[in-house]
Amino acid sequence: MxxxxxxxxxxxxxxxxxxxxxxxxxxxxxxxxxxxxxxxxxxxxxxxxxxxxxxxxxxxxxxxxxxxxxxxxxxVGAPPACTEVNCPTCDGSSPFVCTSRTTFQTCNGYELGDQIIKCKDNTFCSINSGKYCVDRCEALKLEPTFECDREAT
Incomplete structure (x- = not known):
């Protein structure tokens, strides 16, 4: 059986x-x-x-x-065709790094800090802009995709 x-x-x-x-x-x-x-x-x-x-x-x-x-x-739940997620890491050159589309964290040299900082509603992480969080259009003007294209956890 x-x-x-x-x-x-x-x-x-x-x-x-x-x-x-x-x-x-x-x-x-x-x-x-x-x-x-x-x-x-x-x-x-x-x-x-x-x-x-x-x-x-x-x-x-x-x-x-x-x-x-x-x-x-x-x-979400349907199989994505592309699951590659490129997010920056702490490399000693920046005090902050995007950890999702809407969050960022401090960098202590090469180590990621513990505190997660959330962008305001309808804004997205953009450390490269120098403003930390920007609206979607501005974020995608600077980069072809988000600096870290992952959902916040």
Whole structure:
């Protein structure tokens, strides 16, 4: 009986995997996908078309991720096509570092401080701007993506 249940579960897994095969393949950031976009990070994409500027980066709506599926942005929980998250680390050159889209922390040389500082509502971490937190448009003017494109924990 146990063997029968195992085979049943295995068959279900294979069936689901074949339905979402494109999702289970390793897609890396900044590569054009079958849906004609490239996810630049987990929540932003640009178009793979000679008629659209490659510098145009579009963010998915809040609570959605960039996918390799037909619908570019889908609710969190859908498999993101790109999960590469590049966040700066304390390298001794800056007293602060972004630790998410909306938070930053102090740096003590190469060590991250304990206190997490949250940006005001509707602003995003931008240490490179010299203002620490800026509105979305200003943040994306300075960089093609956020300095640390990760959800705050």
């Amino acid at each position: 146990q063997h029968h249940q195992f085979l049943k579960n295995l068959c279900s897994l294979v069936a689901i995997s074949s339905l979402f095969g494109v999702v289970l393949t390793a897609v890396t950031c900044n590569n054009c996908q079958d849906n004609n976009v490239k996810c630049v990070n987990e929540t932003h994409f640009s178009f793979c078309s000679s008629g659209v500027s490659p510098d145009l980066v579009i963010g998915c709506p809040d609570g959605q991720v960039c996918t390799a599926l037909g619908q570019i942005c889908m609710p």
